[in-house]
Amino acid sequence: MLELEQESGRTAHSRRGLLLRTIHIAGELLLTVGVIVLLFVAWQLWWTNVASDARQREAVHDYARGIGTAAPAAPPLPSAVAPEPAVAPEPAEGATIGILYVPRFGADYTRPIVQGTTPAVLDTLGIGHYQGTAMPGAVGNFAVAGHRQTHGAVLDHIDALVPGDRIYVQTREGYYVYVFRNSQTVLPSRTDVLLPVPMRPGAAPTESYLTMTTCNPRFGSEERFVAYALLERWQSLSAGPPAEISRAARAAGEG
Structure with a gap:
């Protein structure tokens, strides 16, 4: 009888030990998973922004320098006979x-626009x-997209825009x-915001939109957060950049 009790005690002790080891291992696994998740979040919210910022600055500088070495455009005509964009x-x-360039996002905000x-x-x-939408200056809808919190967070402050912002x-x-x-704000399925006249299927555009x-x-x-703007005017490169972005444009070409 005593031997049975001792054997039962050893079995119970062994089970408790196994349970404690299992809990310990599970705890270590959960801790490891937690660290991995934190590292992934840090990578998403920090490192992708750092890496993308560097690539985007380089793309802006390369493009601006390329424009600077191109043949100059014809001198601008008087506003009364200014050509179409x-x-x-x-x-x-x-x-x-x-x-x-979006001054509301910062005086030095510059980002490349890529097809x-x-x-x-x-x-x-x-x-x-967006392929198939209008190009800059064209009648219709020049529609673009960008990330908000990762990979450069190019449109992070889109909700700060105020009517009248250039x-x-x-x-x-x-x-x-x-x-x-x-x-x-719309659901992701609302692709009608990309139509030539946003959200108006079949309508013929008469204005130049930026979406x-x-x-x-x-x-x-x-x-999806969607911001709409209308073309106010355009000017040739030979006229120089508009005053509001002159410093940012100069910095883009000097980088």
Whole structure:
């Protein structure tokens, strides 16, 4: 009888030991997983921004320097006979279309605008142009997309735009000045915001729109935040940059 009790005690002790070891191992695994998750979050919110910022600055400087070495445009005509905005053809995937300046996002804010909205573009090069939408200055909808919190956070402060804010696009043809009008949040399925006249299927455009899209909320992707602007004017490169972005444009070319 005593031997049975001793054997039972040893079995219970062994089971308790096994349980404690299992709990210890599970705790270590959970701690490891927690560290991995924290490292992943840090990578997403910090390192991708650092790496993308460097690539985007380089792309802006390369493009601006390329424009600087190009043949100068014809002198601007008097405003009374100013031509229609020059419009370039849509380029191949991955080609740089121009530079985006948004003073509301910071006096030195500059980002490259690149053809396409694939991860290869948005995760490294900043602002992506939706293929098939209008080009800068054209009648219709010049629609672009960008990340809000990662990979450069190019549109992080899109909700800070105020009606009347200027948004500038520089290309090899000139500077296009858009005026922010309004914004809205929609579901990701609302692709009608990319139509020639946003949200009006079948309507023929008579104005030049700029539509910027990004994820909403800032740390999620359940919705899309959409900002709309209208073309106010344009000027050739030979006229120099608009005063509001002259310092940023000069810095872009000197980088």
